[in-house]
Amino acid sequence: MSEFDVIIIGGGMSGLLSALTLGKHGKSVLLLEKSSAVGGNCNSYVVDGFQVDTGVHAITHLQAGPLRRLIDNYFDFMPVFIDHGTYYVRTEKGLSKIPSNLKEFATFDVLPKVDTLLLSQAITKAITLNTFGVDLSNQSVYDNIPKNLSQDTFNFVDAMCYSLSGKSMKETSVNRILTGTSFLRDRVPEHIFETQPQPSPPLPGIAGKIVEQISISQLASHLTSLGRLATNRIAYAQAYPRGG
Incomplete structure (x- = not known):
């Protein structure tokens, strides 16, 4: 595995976003996940024809929080969000x-x-x-x-x-x-x-x-x-x- 710059254990949201960010900065990344699907707790499955979502019931701080920073700078596809109400x-x-x-x-x-x-x-x-x-x-x-x-x-x-x-x-x-x-x-x-913050x-x-x-x-x-x-x-x- 010496050909990889970074090895990430776990394909949950933190692992996926870390791999995305590192990859965008030119790093060779290997992500390891034991399950058959990535996403961790943020996933969906179907029961009797109905889609059931797991994980958080709302994503917060989408205006100026850390996820917004990652979306704006690293995502190739912009997800469509529905107002929580x-x-x-x-x-x-x-x-x-x-x-x-x-x-x-x-x-x-x-x-x-x-x-x-x-x-x-x-x-x-x-x-x-x-x-x-x-x-x-x-x-x-x-x-x-x-x-x-x-x-x-x-x-x-x-x-x-x-x-x-x-x-x-x-x-x-x-x-x-x-x-x-x-x-x-x-x-x-x-x-x-900032790489060198000025006092x-x-x-x-x-x-x-x-x-x-x-x-x-x-x-x-x-x-x-x-x-x-x-x-x-x-x-x-x-x-x-x-x-x-």
């Missing part, structure tokens, strides 16, 4: 749209009014902390919400965490919730693609202390997140490939 929760009252921003939280009658206000405050606090460079990836949702919420609200938050991460609110990070609901957008920083001159005072933790471009992105408190849409940048 609106998320709903079913209660004894019927279907209710899951709120995406503070305005929708204010009219979300599935939960007690006081609880929607407390959750809105918790979301605002989390996004503000993120704006000033606080790492929320190791802080659980449970530790960052008020403990005087009703049991129905705790159950709702827990269900949202399971939907986004497959884990309870005690195991799901605040960062995962904010990115999964599109309050924070998973963007690939431009400096990652910026230091800034004085408080601004300098903030920029020590986050770059100017990141700060601009974080400030934009604050605006999404009023305009956010959960299904933004989420879609499904046409045909499965």
Whole structure:
């Protein structure tokens, strides 16, 4: 196997995209997969004439995330994506749209009014902390919400965490919730693609202390997140490939 520059074990999505990227950069790649089909969990099969898709129910961050970067730079064929649409929760009252921003939280009658206000405050606090460079990836949702919420609200938050991460609110990070609901957008920083990044001159005072933790471009992105408190849409940048 010395004729190959790279050997990749596993033909799931990560293996396939890695092989694609390396191949486009002129590397000789051998990809090994034990199954009869590549794709890993992202596959389809037919049951009684109906196509059943496995894997993720929606592909996220298609506007500016890592997958969008790979599609734009390396794909020969551009997949067609269908907008995922609106998320709903079913209660004894019927279907209710899951709120995406503070305005929708204010009219979300599935939960007690006081609880929607407390959750809105918790979301605002989390996004503000993120704006000033606080790492929320190791802080659980449970530790960052008020403990005087009703049991129905705790159950709702827990269900949202399971939907986004497959884990309870005690195991799901605040960062995962904010990115999964599109309050924070998973963007690939431009400096990652620079071969020799040029250092910026230091800034004085408080601004300098903030920029020590986050770059100017990141700060601009974080400030934009604050605006999404009023305009956010959960299904933004989420879609499904046409045909499965």
